[in-house]
Amino acid sequence: MTAPPSSRIRAHLWVSGRVQGVGFRFFVLRAARELGLAGFARNLPDHRLEVAVEGSLTEVEALVDAVRSGPSGAVVSAVDVSWEPASGQAGFTIRTDGHA
DSSP: OOOOOOSSEEEEEEEEEEOSSSSHHHHHHHHHHHHTOEEEEEEOTTSOEEEEEEEOHHHHHHHHHHHHHOSTTOEEEEEEEEEEEOOOOOSEEEOOTTOO
């Protein structure tokens, strides 16, 4: 599925595979900040990684592509993406409220 056209867009990703304990959140943090994106990454209790990111379509798609590969040590088996209207979030953080 491709993103709807807009000057600012938000993608919500759920990443499955070996994505916890391999530095994935910090990989996403660095990539998002380099691309000038806002949002968050957090581990979920079901061992997936949740990422919400917003910015320009080109940069958001670049981050989605990076997440599909992940850092060394990660094994990405699936990335589910939901496209949403931007919420106006600023900055990118790692959240710890999703892990049991």
